[in-house]
Amino acid sequence: MAFNMTTQYAHSPEDIDHYNTDQMREQFLMEKIFSPDDILLTYTYNDRMIFGGVTPVHAPLEIKLDKELGVKFFLERRELGFINIGGAGTVTIDGDESAIAPHDGFYIGMGTQHVVFNSIDPANPAKFYVVSTPAHKTYPNKKLVYKDAIAMPKGDQEHMNKRVIHKYIDASTMQTCQLQMGYTVLEPGNSWNTMPAHTHARRMETYLYCEFGAADTRVSYFMGTPENTKHIWMKQDQAVVNPSYSIHCGVGTTNYAFIWAMCGENQTYDDMDQVAMGDLR
Numbered sequence: 001m002a003f004n005m006t007t008q009y010a011h012s013p014e015d016i017d018h019y020n021t022d023q024m025r026e027q028f029l030m031e032k033i034f035s036p037d038d039i040l041l042t043y044t045y046n047d048r049m050i051f052g053g054v055t056p057v058h059a060p061l062e063i064k065l066d067k068e069l070g071v072k073f074f075l076e077r078r079e080l081g082f083i084n085i086g087g088a089g090t091v092t093i094d095g096d097e098s099a100i101a102p103h104d105g106f107y108i109g110m111g112t113q114h115v116v117f118n119s120i121d122p123a124n125p126a127k128f129y130v131v132s133t134p135a136h137k138t139y140p141n142k143k144l145v146y147k148d149a150i151a152m153p154k155g156d157q158e159h160m161n162k163r164v165i166h167k168y169i170d171a172s173t174m175q176t177c178q179l180q181m182g183y184t185v186l187e188p189g190n191s192w193n194t195m196p197a198h199t200h201a202r203r204m205e206t207y208l209y210c211e212f213g214a215a216d217t218r219v220s221y222f223m224g225t226p227e228n229t230k231h232i233w234m235k236q237d238q239a240v241v242n243p244s245y246s247i248h249c250g251v252g253t254t255n256y257a258f259i260w261a262m263c264g265e266n267q268t269y270d271d272m273d274q275v276a277m278g279d280l281r
């Protein structure tokens with residue numbers, strides 16, 4: 001079992017203006033997330049979000065972060081959300097086991113001491129995409145069931161952005177300290193996500209791009225201020241950090257899906273500043 005947590009710093013728009021391709025990738029991209037029997041995480045200084053993959057195949061896995069965070073156990077002062085994009089699995093939360101079907105997940109409140117992830121079938125392991133944010137209060141654990149998520153259709157074929165936004169953790173249905181999380185699925189023949197683009201200076205956001213429509217699909221992710229954008233080419237199962245000042249949209253060479261997670265100042269999903277198409281540069 002390998003455990004790795006990489007730190008990524010926070011940067012200003014002026015900083016990233018000077019970054020070349022390698023620097024953009026090093027500072028914002030998480031290239032490897034799901035690796036058999038490993039826990040691979042990134043700690044970003046953007047709102048101190050921790051995100052990454054837990055991929056148990058032959059044995060259960062537990063995220064142990066105490067010295068790194070200066071606490072007695074990982075969720076002493078944090079909350080955690082995850083969505084499983086692999087095969088069937090289980091999670092055992094302080095001794096209580098729950099089955100986690102593909103596309104289901106869990107919200108786990110502050111103060112939980114042990115979260116143990118497992119797969120049912122080593123030939124088709126679970127892939128747990130996990131996101132943790134600082135917390136100040138314990139809210140109840142909640143199983144996040146794909147079909148119970150708020151399904152919000154958006155876009156149309158003409159704009160090549162027809163998709164369904166599934167809100168798993170939303171302030172209208174449950175309470176968390178900061179975390180908001182969901183899963184957006186593009187329909188076949190559609191390529192643009194989060195277009196028209198938006199920013200929300202009040203919240204940072206991470207995107208995990210997954211479930212690409214073809215083996216050679218690539219997504220070009222756009223970030224930066226609307227008037228000064230950068231791009232990062234993404235393979236399947238890679239994630240990217242989006243600072244609060246930045247747009248965060250992408251175009252794929254086929255359809256695809258992605259998991260988004262946000263934290264920061266408020267929990268108002270619709271609190272976005274839409275970018276006029278003519279303002280993109």
Ligand SMILES: O=C[C@H](O)[C@@H](O)CC(=O)C(=O)O
Nearest residue numbers: 163165184193194195205260
């Ligand atoms: O602030 C909200 C997030 O960027 C995503 O929910 C947007 C998204 O899933 C989409 O437009 O496809």
Ligand SMILES: [Zn+2]
Nearest residue numbers: 198200205248
């Ligand atoms: Zn957003």
